[in-house]
Each structure stands twice: as C-alpha cells, then as structure tokens.
Amino acid sequence: MPLTYLTHTFGCKLNFSETATIARMLEERGLQQARKGDHPDIVVVNTCSVTGEADKKCRQTIRAIARRHPHAAIAVTGCYVQLHPEEASSLPGVVVTAGIDRKLQIAGYLDRWLAERQPTVDVNKASLIKDFAPSCSRGDRTRWFLKVQDGCDYWCTYCTIPKARGRSRSATIEQLVGQASQVAADGGREIVITGVNIGDFGKLTGERFIDLCRALDTVEGIDRYRISSIEPDLLTDEIINFVASSRRFMPHFHLPLQSGSDHVLQLMRRHYDTSLFASRIEKILHTMPDAFIGVDLITGAMGETPAHFDESLRFIERLPVSRLHVFPYSERAGTRALEIRPRVEPSERHERCRTMIAVSDRKLAEFQRRYEGTTRKVLVEHSVSADGHMYGFTDNYIKVEMPADPGLFNRIVDTRLTAGGKDFMKGIPAK
Structure with a gap:
C-alpha cells in the first residue's frame, strides 16, 4: 500500500500556497492524501509565529497530532520553527525540522527518514537566507496562490517577520509569468498574488511590482487577479490606475494600517502616517468606487494610551473601508516594542479589539447593503x-x-x- 500523508497549515495565504506545493511534491513521490479517520504515515505542519498565541497553537496542534497518530512521522516548518528550532524539534513525533528556506526540501528529508530513520534539523539563520523558493498552488480552493516575494526589510518594532522570513527577495517576472501560464493550462481562473511585502517585489532583481502586474495581465486564460496585501507607502498611483484600467485585476485591496494614531504609528516604526493612508483610500475609491478595501489593525500596542485608541477609533470610523481584520497586540521576544511604555493589559487589548470588530461588522454590512438587488x-x-x-x-x-x-x-x-x-x-x- 502507498504511504499516506496529511498537512496542517497555520497563518497566511503564503503558508497555504507553500503547503500545497509540499503536498504536490509528496504526491509526485507516490504518497496519497490520507482519508478522513485514517492514520497517516506522514504529517506536515506549516507553522506561524505572528503572535504568541500562534506559537502556542502550533505547539498544541503538533502534540495533538502526535497523540492522535502515534506512528506518524511529523515534519514541521514555518515561522515558529524558524524562530524556535530547538523547541520545535523536541516536540513529540517530530522527525524533520525545516527552516523557512528549506520548506520545499521537506519531501527529500522525509525520504531520508523513511530510508535511514535519521531525524533532520535544518534551520538556517534568517540573515543568511538568500534564495527564493517559488510556490504556486491551489490546494482545495478554486483560487490559486502565486508566491511572488518573501521576506521583509521593514523591521517594525512589534514584528518578528524579518527574523522569521529573512530579507526581501523575489522571483523574476519571467518565472512568475510561466507559473501563471501553467495555472491557466490547468484550468485556473483566479490567482491571488501573495508574499510578505509584495510591494517590495524586485528589490534585488531591478524589476518592479507594477511591471509584474502588467506582465501577468497578458496571460491568456486567467480571468482574475487579486493583490493579497500591499503596504500603503508602496501602493502607488501607478498601481491603482493600472488596476482600475485592467480587465483582469479585481477592484479589491488589502492594506495594513495597524493604528489610526500617528503617535502609535511612529512607535511602531511604520513607513507612513494616517494622512498618507487616507490618501490611498481616497485614490482607490476615486478610480474604483465599487472597490472592496480590507484593513489590518492592531489594538493595545505598546504605548497606545486610551487617548491614542480613541484617536484611532475616530479615524477608522471616518475611513470609507469595507472590512477590518483586527488583532490584539501580542508581545514578541526580541522586538523593540518591549521597551515602549505604557503597556496595555491583555484584557484591555481584547476589549479594544471587540470595539473595532463591531466597527468592522457595521462597515461590512453597509458595504454589502449597497449591492442588494444588483x-x-x-x-x-x-x-x-x-x-x-x-x-x-x-x-x-x-x-x-x-x-x-x-x-x-x-x-x-x-x-x-x-x-x-x-x-x-x-x-x-x-x-
């Protein structure tokens, strides 16, 4: 009987894209996805470390998998593994511990385990990560996810992504057009452009994100592209105007704001202020009145006083966006945010989060109501x-x-x- 596998993915669209590529590599080796209720021979867990709660869930899930499938070989990778390799490799059942830039070598590491029963721990320092690992996969969705960029050079005070993902790097336009063409040949209709900081695309190759968009727009057979998330300071008028004129790029944007207080944005070391952010929203809606605009927001960040939160709330309430993705702040070891005061108590962070979610619910209802009967x-x-x-x-x-x-x-x-x-x-x- 062929060996069977399962995958479990935490976190962002980028992780889901990479997991699907790993699954395809396993199937190319003859493995089959385990049916519901069966005990797999191999389980691959692609982890996230965006918050302390994410780390906790990753550990709990890996332990639960080991209890549920005691004979399975568990391979772990992702941001939690990159930041805590020793802890990850010590979890029960784990035989492969692969860093961010080793994700697409997992199938080979598992070959070694099956042949020699020798565990593998291969986690490179983030500062040494230079290679870009391409990924374009559908998984169990109709939409395909095209990874165009990885890593980040921004070093916001609250964030561990540069430590987990390394410096900004990307594929070439030629490579990505080839992958999009293959999606079309496989019957794909929609591609979501993913990455950690996609507006930084081409930083090392001399290419630009707008040039990538124009090239992808020429691929026959793809009806829809969506830009998954782009920093507001990197969302240029040129990009917005292009999306507005394109038949294939959808009127859909996702922008990380994180706070509606300029003081808190400065503490976070973000690369914009609320005035710039509001101007991006205004430009989008001026050119695409029907556009859906999602916004990321953190509540209770270090240094966010009640007055700063009220300022942020007022700014968000005035902002004509479609939906908020709200997260309470989570302390991350090794970040400069831990030096900032005052510290907001976790209960207050969650209370502020609930307040913003209520605003989000109202905004989404208002946005949907506009289209009743259309x-x-x-x-x-x-x-x-x-x-x-x-x-x-x-x-x-x-x-x-x-x-x-x-x-x-x-x-x-x-x-x-x-x-x-x-x-x-x-x-x-x-x-």
Missing part, C-alpha cells in the same frame, strides 16, 4: 457544502451563497444579490 459576476469557488449551498466571490470580493449546482463550479456567473448573513450575501444565478 447583479455582479461571481466566480463559484466551492463544491456543494453539507447544507446544500455553494459559495463564490464577486469581482469586488463579496462572498455569495447560492443554491447548489455543481455545474457552476469554477465558472463566472452573473448573479443577482440579495440580503444575506453576517459576512455573505445570497445570490441567484441569472439564467
């Missing part, structure tokens, strides 16, 4: 769910629930939108 194109992304529905997204990223029709899977369908649930609208496909 018809928009929906890419039907998911096969039939247990409750007999299918789901997809409009061009401007409204999630739509519709009656099940497997014939619509991976098709773009004109759909009439009606009122729906908290984070989706109901849709009736046009006949």
Whole structure:
C-alpha cells in the first residue's frame, strides 16, 4: 500500500500556497492524501509565529497530532520553527525540522527518514537566507496562490517577520509569468498574488511590482487577479490606475494600517502616517468606487494610551473601508516594542479589539447593503457544502451563497444579490 500523508497549515495565504506545493511534491513521490479517520504515515505542519498565541497553537496542534497518530512521522516548518528550532524539534513525533528556506526540501528529508530513520534539523539563520523558493498552488480552493516575494526589510518594532522570513527577495517576472501560464493550462481562473511585502517585489532583481502586474495581465486564460496585501507607502498611483484600467485585476485591496494614531504609528516604526493612508483610500475609491478595501489593525500596542485608541477609533470610523481584520497586540521576544511604555493589559487589548470588530461588522454590512438587488459576476469557488449551498466571490470580493449546482463550479456567473448573513450575501444565478 502507498504511504499516506496529511498537512496542517497555520497563518497566511503564503503558508497555504507553500503547503500545497509540499503536498504536490509528496504526491509526485507516490504518497496519497490520507482519508478522513485514517492514520497517516506522514504529517506536515506549516507553522506561524505572528503572535504568541500562534506559537502556542502550533505547539498544541503538533502534540495533538502526535497523540492522535502515534506512528506518524511529523515534519514541521514555518515561522515558529524558524524562530524556535530547538523547541520545535523536541516536540513529540517530530522527525524533520525545516527552516523557512528549506520548506520545499521537506519531501527529500522525509525520504531520508523513511530510508535511514535519521531525524533532520535544518534551520538556517534568517540573515543568511538568500534564495527564493517559488510556490504556486491551489490546494482545495478554486483560487490559486502565486508566491511572488518573501521576506521583509521593514523591521517594525512589534514584528518578528524579518527574523522569521529573512530579507526581501523575489522571483523574476519571467518565472512568475510561466507559473501563471501553467495555472491557466490547468484550468485556473483566479490567482491571488501573495508574499510578505509584495510591494517590495524586485528589490534585488531591478524589476518592479507594477511591471509584474502588467506582465501577468497578458496571460491568456486567467480571468482574475487579486493583490493579497500591499503596504500603503508602496501602493502607488501607478498601481491603482493600472488596476482600475485592467480587465483582469479585481477592484479589491488589502492594506495594513495597524493604528489610526500617528503617535502609535511612529512607535511602531511604520513607513507612513494616517494622512498618507487616507490618501490611498481616497485614490482607490476615486478610480474604483465599487472597490472592496480590507484593513489590518492592531489594538493595545505598546504605548497606545486610551487617548491614542480613541484617536484611532475616530479615524477608522471616518475611513470609507469595507472590512477590518483586527488583532490584539501580542508581545514578541526580541522586538523593540518591549521597551515602549505604557503597556496595555491583555484584557484591555481584547476589549479594544471587540470595539473595532463591531466597527468592522457595521462597515461590512453597509458595504454589502449597497449591492442588494444588483447583479455582479461571481466566480463559484466551492463544491456543494453539507447544507446544500455553494459559495463564490464577486469581482469586488463579496462572498455569495447560492443554491447548489455543481455545474457552476469554477465558472463566472452573473448573479443577482440579495440580503444575506453576517459576512455573505445570497445570490441567484441569472439564467
């Protein structure tokens, strides 16, 4: 019988893209994905370390996997592993511990384990990571995720990503156009452009992110591109104008704000202020009035007084965005934020988080309400769910629930939108 495997992924879209590539490599070696309820021979865990809670969940999950599948060989990789290699390698069942730049060598390390029963720990220092590991995968979604860039040179005071992912680096435009062309050949309709700091694309190659976008726009067969997240100081008028004029790049942006207080932004060592951020939102909506704009926000950061939080709240309430992704601040060892005072108590961080989430819920409801009774194109992304529905997204990223029709899977369908649930609208496909 062929060996079987399972994967478990924490964190960002970039991680999901890389995990799917690892799974494909395992299948190329003859492994099969384990069925539900079976005990796999191999489990690959791609970890995250964006918060202390993320580290905790990674440890708990690896221990739970070892208890549930005591005979499985566990391979761990990702940001938590990069930052805490000794701790990760000591967890029960772990036989492969692979650093950020070793992710796509996991299949080879597992070959060695199966042949020699010798564990592998291969974690390079982040400062020594130079190579870019390409990744473009679908996983279990209709959308494909194209990794164009990795690493970050920004060194914000609260963040460990540069230590975990290394310096900014990327593929070439030629390589990425080739991968997008292969997605089209495989029947893909939509590609999400992913990376840690994608606006920094081409820093070492002399290419630019706008040039990448223009090149991808020429790939026949891809109907939709989405820019997953881009720093506001790197989102130029040139990029916004290009997206507005492109037939394939969707009116959908995701921008990390982190705080609506200029004082807190300075403490964070962000590369913009609220005035610049607001100007980016204004430019997007001036050129694309229907655009969906998601915003990342941290509450209770070191140095955020009640007055600073109120300032941030007022700024967010005035900002014409579609949805917030809100996270309470989490202390990270080795970051300069730990030197900042005052410190906000965890209970207060979470209370501020709940306040911002309530604002987000109102903004999303208002955004969706604008489109009740309208018809928009929906890419039907998911096969039939247990409750007999299918789901997809409009061009401007409204999630739509519709009656099940497997014939619509991976098709773009004109759909009439009606009122729906908290984070989706109901849709009736046009006949």
